[in-house]
Amino acid sequence: MTTVLEARDVTMRFGDVVALDGLSLAVAQGEFVVVVGASGCGKSTLLNLFAGFEAPTRGEVLLHGARIADIEPRCGMVFQNYALFEWLTVAQNIGFGPRMRGRADPQRVADLLRLIGIEDFADHYPAQLSGGMKQRVALARTLANEPEVLLCDEPFAALDAMTRQVLQQELSRIVQHEKRTCVFITHSIDEALLLADRIVVMSARPGRVKQVLDNDLPRPRTADVQLSEYFLDRKRAIWESVQEEVLTSLVRAP
Amino acid sequence: MQAFPRTLPPRRRLLLGVAGVLGVIVLWWALTFPFFTETVTRHERVATGEIVTRTHPVTGETLQMPVFDTVERTESRHRALVNPPALDTPGNTLRDAWTLLTVERPGRPTLLTHMLRSTLRILLGFLVSASVAVPLGIAMGLFPTLRALVSPIISFLRPLPSISWVPLAMIWLGAGELQKLAIVFMGMFAAALIYTIEATIKVPPDLIKAARNLGASDRQLLWRVLLPAALPNIVSGLKVVVAIGWTCVISAEIVGTQEGLGALIWLSKETADTSAVLVGMACISGIVLLLDLATTRIERHLLPYLFLRERGS
Numbered sequence: 001m002t003t004v005l006e007a008r009d010v011t012m013r014f015g016d017v018v019a020l021d022g023l024s025l026a027v028a029q030g031e032f033v034v035v036v037g038a039s040g041c042g043k044s045t046l047l048n049l050f051a052g053f054e055a056p057t058r059g060e061v062l063l064h065g066a067r068i069a070d071i072e073p074r075c076g077m078v079f080q081n082y083a084l085f086e087w088l089t090v091a092q093n094i095g096f097g098p099r100m101r102g103r104a105d106p107q108r109v110a111d112l113l114r115l116i117g118i119e120d121f122a123d124h125y126p127a128q129l130s131g132g133m134k135q136r137v138a139l140a141r142t143l144a145n146e147p148e149v150l151l152c153d154e155p156f157a158a159l160d161a162m163t164r165q166v167l168q169q170e171l172s173r174i175v176q177h178e179k180r181t182c183v184f185i186t187h188s189i190d191e192a193l194l195l196a197d198r199i200v201v202m203s204a205r206p207g208r209v210k211q212v213l214d215n216d217l218p219r220p221r222t223a224d225v226q227l228s229e230y231f232l233d234r235k236r237a238i239w240e241s242v243q244e245e246v247l248t249s250l251v252r253a254p
Numbered sequence: 255m256q257a258f259p260r261t262l263p264p265r266r267r268l269l270l271g272v273a274g275v276l277g278v279i280v281l282w283w284a285l286t287f288p289f290f291t292e293t294v295t296r297h298e299r300v301a302t303g304e305i306v307t308r309t310h311p312v313t314g315e316t317l318q319m320p321v322f323d324t325v326e327r328t329e330s331r332h333r334a335l336v337n338p339p340a341l342d343t344p345g346n347t348l349r350d351a352w353t354l355l356t357v358e359r360p361g362r363p364t365l366l367t368h369m370l371r372s373t374l375r376i377l378l379g380f381l382v383s384a385s386v387a388v389p390l391g392i393a394m395g396l397f398p399t400l401r402a403l404v405s406p407i408i409s410f411l412r413p414l415p416s417i418s419w420v421p422l423a424m425i426w427l428g429a430g431e432l433q434k435l436a437i438v439f440m441g442m443f444a445a446a447l448i449y450t451i452e453a454t455i456k457v458p459p460d461l462i463k464a465a466r467n468l469g470a471s472d473r474q475l476l477w478r479v480l481l482p483a484a485l486p487n488i489v490s491g492l493k494v495v496v497a498i499g500w501t502c503v504i505s506a507e508i509v510g511t512q513e514g515l516g517a518l519i520w521l522s523k524e525t526a527d528t529s530a531v532l533v534g535m536a537c538i539s540g541i542v543l544l545l546d547l548a549t550t551r552i553e554r555h556l557l558p559y560l561f562l563r564e565r566g567s
């Protein structure tokens with residue numbers, strides 16, 4: 001399999017704080033990688049490097065083998081707090097990226113509206129939507145730009161459990177349907193097991209890759225799969241691995 | 255039953271509001287109603303009609319002189335708790351307001367002229383200060399270097415009340431329209447600038463990141479994201495600035511003008527014309543309310559997405 005996105009021995013410092021220390025990670029074409037780790041271990045920092053919002057202090061971040069030097073629209077970001085443009089309608093939000101790049105495509109916008117199931121809200125403003133609908137719009141807005149990689153920073157963390165469940169399944173469906181590569185951050189091990197092809201457990205700060213687990217749970221990951229012995233075993237294994245790091249980070253917390 | 259309810263039904267709110275206003279008018283009326291009769295005794299010299307003949311002690315002339323007598327006169331007058339010129343009755347004040355509104359005397363423009371003149375001065379001052387402050391404020395919000403450079407000057411200007419600009423404005427610009435404009439401008443400028451800077455800084459960083467990530471160029475980021483995102487806070491800041499404008503224009507009209515509500519108030523003070531002062535003040539409040547209504551209308555038109563929630567759609 002070809003590597004799309006890669007962090008090579010990446011170190012990131014903010015003044016005295018070492019957020020990432022010699023982290024290496026390669027993401028293959030069409031792969032769904034979920035990153036879990038204690039709060040403050042540098043997950044968002046890693047995603048910001050992938051999107052080109054920041055440059056690493058040391059090491060390299062590569063997209064298709066080329067160094068990411070500037071903000072990289074080919075790595076589309078979905079934010080936890082949606083970051084929707086309040087003054088634009090749902091359809092205008094979704095069409096924002098293509099419009100900025102001079103490639104407005106109403107058909108694609110219509111398709112995406114249908115894909116995420118909010119055709120009826122095309123002319124609504126974000127203020128009129130629920131949290132779950134806002135996150136769907138944000139996802140569609142990022143997809144509209146046809147990114148090579150989808151970067152998601154805890155996109156469902158602010159949603160209620162039921163909405164989250166629905167959106168997890170939809171994301172899974174959409175990513176498979178569109179054959180996207182995806183790097184997804186979460187605090188929820190259930191979410192990780194539900195979505196991932198591969199789960200990366202990060203160490204407490206400074207962030208490194210502590211453990212990589214292949215997640216071979218059968219798809220679609222229905223309620224039955226989620227209640228199976230195998231699922232629970234994996235959950236326990238990941239939880240123990242993460243727990244160590246959470247405790248470490250709590251003891252070391254400033 | 256909530257101990258501290260947050261809102262009232264609209265009808266109740268309206269009724270209570272009307273009751274409050276009526277209360278003040280009744281109190282005013284009670285204070286100025288002539289309840290008492292006061293008896294005033296005056297002594298007057300009155301000619302009796304008799305003529306006496308006297309010889310002047312020095313010249314020896316013969317003089318014919320009328321005879322005077324002192325007569326006591328009692329007069330009863332109606333008095334209120336508070337009397338003119340301190341305060342006239344609501345009715346008389348209303349009549350004076352009508353006179354001010356309709357009768358034009360030389361050197362005394364009508365109320366409408368006063369109102370128009372002041373509003374014009376404010377709007378002109380507002381246009382000038384906003385068209386400098388808004389672009390500068392946005393630039394200061396975007397560039398920390400510029401912000402660091404200009405901030406100390408703004409900190410110096412901000413606390414100065416508009417009235418403190420009157421002497422300098424007079425020395426430098428005389429007592430004409432330019433001086434008025436300068437005072438209104440200085441009074442509004444710092445506030446408009448600060449509101450704009452705040453609004454620009456407050457644009458959520460994630461919006462900027464999102465726009466960048468979606469491929470927006472610097473220009474597009476500025477025009478398509480930063481400005482629209484900052485606009486609601488800039489507009490609500492400018493609404494406050496227009497209200498500040500009134501304190502400025504009243505300061506500006508202390509001297510060198512016969513026209514404007516400020517001039518009306520200051521000049522009426524000289525003649526202890528309480529009614530005119532009150533009418534002038536009421537006009538200011540009225541115009542501020544009207545301007546606020548108008549700007550809210552414009553706001554609803556320009557930024558419809560801000561008003562979706564309250565419509566409950």
Ligand SMILES: Nc1ncnc2c1ncn2[C@@H]1O[C@H](COP(=O)(O)OP(=O)(O)OP(=O)(O)O)[C@@H](O)[C@H]1O
Nearest residue numbers: 014017018019038039040041042043044045046205
């Ligand atoms: N711009 C910055 N300036 C200074 N320090 C930063 C900056 N960004 C992140 N950090 C620090 O780097 C460390 C990692 O931050 P990061 O946001 O990547 O953690 P995270 O794993 O995403 O945490 P969470 O799960 O709470 O979102 C933290 O200690 C944080 O304080």
Ligand SMILES: [Mg+2]
Nearest residue numbers: 043044045153
């Ligand atoms: Mg984070």
